[in-house]
Amino acid sequence: MTTASERMAAAWTRAAIARGAVAAIDLDAYRSNIERCRELAPDSAMMAVVKADAYGHGLVQCGRAAREAGAEWLGVALLEEAIRLRDAGVDGRILAWLATPGADFAECLSRDIDLSISTLWALDEVTAAVRETGTPARIHLKADTGLSRSGANAEDWPALVEAARAAEGAGTITVVGLWSHFAAADEPGHLSVARQQLAFDEAVRHVEAAGITPEVVHMANSAAMIELPESHHNLVRVGIASYGLSPQVARVSAAELGLRPVMSLRARLASTKTIPAGTGASYGWDYMATSDTTVGLVPLGYADGLPRSAVNTGPVYSAGSTTHLAGRVCMDQIVVELADSSAQAGDEVVLFGAEGPSADEWAKACGTINYEIVSRIGPRVPRVYVGESS
Template identity: 50%
Template sequence: MSRAEIVVELPSLRHNVARLRQHAGVPVMVVVKADGYGHGIAEAGRAARAAGAEWLGVATIDEALRLRQVGDRDRLLCWLGVPGEDYAAAVEADVDVTAYSRAELAEIAAATRRAAPARVQLKVDTGLSRGGATLEEWEAVVAEARAGEERGDWRVTGIWSHFACSDEPDHPANDAQETAFRQALDVAAAAGLRPEVRHLANSAATLLRPSSRFDLVRCGIAAYGLDPAPLAPHDVVLRPVMTARSRLSLVKRVAAGDGVSYGHTWRADRPTTLGLVPVGYGDGVMRRAGNRAEAWVRGRRRPIRGRVCMDQLVVDLGDDHAEAGDEVVLFGPGDDGEPTAQDWAVWCDTINYEIVTRLGGRFERQHVDEGTVL
């Protein structure tokens, strides 16, 4: 084992995707943006396809082209552009691109003069107030999209939006957004658009809101085995895919009253044994975890003492015996009692998405399939 490893269990990812497809009853887009939420974009994409994912989703054109470079040839959507984006490269690579505005449609039209006709999806902002055409702009965007179809610039393959509060099933925004989406679809149909897919449901809505599934659901964090709505019950069994582990680099005894790490934010109230773990916020471990989170060493959860540093953190081993080289599991699936990414999210006042996505730095990532390290 190296100094620090991220271990990605590909069978677990395939299990999750298969269960989500079965539960949704419609095709699934697995989102592999941000390097597959820290799990590896290429490997996550291949595992998702093997489990039947009809679509992959990414944020940027660069991410889409990366998937094409590693051999993915099936349906693929990207959605986050900036002015001057290289839409021609995306069109040539057979990537569906998303337009939020008439200005983006004009850039895509210019790209099609140098490439084949594009596949375009339109995003409408139904209440997240982030990307997408506002409802006031929607009719004009739809009219331009239809005109582009008539010119042969593109085919509109999808219309979609994104929930703001789907992890809170009873939040009134969910009903309001779904109503607004249906109205936006009516406007598009009246203009003559006939998209292949209409999609609104993200991971939480896939699990919790059947009425929002339409023709396709987009699953990100759920595909990686982490619950997008931990407080809302559902019957889909997901298996966490990532384990983050390291080793003790040093074990030492300290006396009562000794301060630990920068600022001495924790002092030993009795003699105890400390273990030094060679990972820190430079590797994506949240600094906020100091004096909050726990790690798994020698069959027990051990509290992190003092501040997390750039390269290292300290765990309290009490009076138990431990040695340099012993394994430390920061989080994993929880099968043996070790902390999970969700535990870390609670300790750090964040969401499990951030815990797994931010890890990197000097962690080595390995992918395991049926017990074999790839």
């Protein structure tokens, strides 16, 4: 087993050095987090949520690694994400849950992808795709139990269930799943939690009374997996925890949960200089050196996904010390304070991840959540996968 430092050193491939920046994705950590999540929900199957390019970590690489770690299911939002997984040769069950009228359901059916259904229009379009392809659909009926996002409201649920039952009777679809999503599972005392669980229980009872017996019933995301064992049913859908980040930073840290960060955002200094007291740095001079200060130029900016709200506060680790941005985030670059006045071009700095500040610290500095910090890191930053073999 390699150490985290060895894995991070391996991330500096020629291409990463040429770019001056890398998002090192530690697949050992990812697999270990999935296994840890399985311990937290021991009686349920696991859906690894890999939507949004696996929260910025790489859809296909994480999809494969999740399977290696035993995740029976992969979950994505967009149909095209599911199609990409299949076309890359990822097998096993995949659920896609977000579509608008005219979506390519037929492409999904021909690739054996499970589909979420919340509305009658979607059921109609899926049954039309079944007729077109000759392939029956496996669907998961989604109840809106209080998030007011996707899912059928309680008033619309009976009609949707009845239409699904009829389609099942006609042999076009099989209802394999019943599901919903929490609004505030990360705040266990939040009044929505109990209300949503009651509403979901009611939706499940209604479906069972209609004679439908789904294979999986699922509601829990990472926070519910951790806090609400009664919500596990027989499948949990886990995103942020699998990437080694806590869904409830204020209550429990990732390390306390036994999770390891998967993404490390690292860069090499393009140049260093010492600026005298009274010198401003970056646009607008929001930073002003108060004494002679060594600063370094880092080739990452808001076009790479660094939030502009990190002005002066975004933490950066360099040569054993954590300092911070000097001034505003530019499109392609940032200036950072350096504790070591002998730092040179080519030296490594770590923005977040293993051996550096956490994505949680970046989120705090930027007034956002760790989910956004990792998932917004853009395609100009090469992903290098370390820890590929277990």
